[in-house]
Amino acid sequence: MRERGSSPSRRGLLKGAAAATVAASLANLAAADHADAELIAMGRELEALEAQERAADELSDRLYEEAARTCPAPSAALLAYSWRGEPLFRATGTGYRLNSDPYGALLDRQRIWRDTGASGDHYPEEPLIADLKRWEDGRRAACDANGCAAAMADLDRIGRAGTSLCNRIAKTPAKTLDGVRVKLQALAHCHRxxxxxxxxxxxxxxxxxxxxxxxxxxxxxxxxxxxxxxxxxxxxxxxx
Missing domain, CATH: 1.20.5 (Single alpha-helices involved in coiled-coils or other helix-helix interfaces)
Known part of the structure; x- marks a missing residue:
């Protein structure tokens, strides 16, 4: 603040000119933003959700790895099982992670066997299902105990909020390039x-x-x- 009674200095004049330029730029920005203020606000909300999602994803991954170290290892039969050359479990160095393709194929086969009433020689993987359930129960208990399940539920909640927000963005007409940019941001978010x-x-x-x-x-x-x-x-x- 300039002292009372003193004359304006060169620095003060330059400072005032810079402030006027900044104020004009902000006024122009506000005018440009005004037409798509709602979309721009939703874009910022989406950025905040993405930051929350990244943090929740990192937390859930870390907690999952911790849980994997404490839950019982899969049985020898599960570790030996493979589908089309892909093992059901992959060792991670800290535990074991299910391989999605063989896991899905095993569950599909279980449904088919159950629907057709197959058993015995026609259902050779039946013991694997019981072993798999025991391993999944152990993993679930470990995830519940260390907070991994809660972190994954929070990640799901953030994902649903992002989808809902993107639907709102899609329904809101864009009147400026900044509004279009938000829509592109939402499309990129949906497709990662x-x-x-x-x-x-x-x-x-x-x-x-x-x-x-x-x-x-x-x-x-x-x-x-x-x-x-x-x-x-x-x-x-x-x-x-």
Missing amino acids: GDPGDPGEWIAEVIDNNPPYGRGFTTDERLVYSVFRDVCGLLVAGTTA
């Missing part, structure tokens, strides 16, 4: 891509033809193509 980075998931949709994969429609492919190209323009700083 990075705005400005085309990513394999975008190319996969654009290059996909109906005879292969799930056959995206031309409309869907165009949406992703626009997303990729606009991201590139935003990164390059092109506004026209």
